Amino acid sequence: MSNLERVKYYFEKGWATVxxxxxxxxxxxxxxxxxxxxxxxxxxxxT
Structure with missing residues (x-):
């Protein structure tokens, strides 16, 4: 899993905010x- 895929997964699951x-x-x-x-x-x- 690439860094992009990992961060995207975390964001989609609600485990990471903007x-x-x-x-x-x-x-x-x-x-x-x-x-x-x-x-x-x-x-x-x-921002």
């Missing part, structure tokens, strides 16, 4: 584009 998924981007686990794919929201460094 803020937590943003933290995965900040720690370079996933990209901003992958964040958008997972959450359906645009990634912004100011």
């Amino acid at each position: 803020v937590q998924v943003q933290m995965y981007v900040q720690y370079s686990v996933i990209t901003g584009e992958e964040f958008e794919e997972i959450t359906g929201e645009a990634y912004s460094t100011t």
